Amino acid sequence: xxxxxxRIQVKKGLYLTGIATLVILSVFIYQxxxxxxxxxxxxxxxxISLCAFFKxxxxxxxxSLT
Numbered sequence: 001x002x003x004x005x006x007r008i009q010v011k012k013g014l015y016l017t018g019i020a021t022l023v024i025l026s027v028f029i030y031q032x033x034x035x036x037x038x039x040x041x042x043x044x045x046x047x048i049s050l051c052a053f054f055k056x057x058x059x060x061x062x063x064s065l066t
Contacts, residue, residue, distance in 0.1 A: 003066060010059050010060050014057065028042060
């Protein structure tokens, strides 16, 4: 795979994981503020989505330097 195609794929993934992270965080904060019970899956989805987002940020940064 050439560099340009890889950059496009990483950028698409970065946007998608960013949107997903924002949605997950907003639902998590809404449930925490309103006093709803948080399930284990909801609690685990926050660090998983953040890790995926930051991994893609790191990949994007590395591709920008080349």
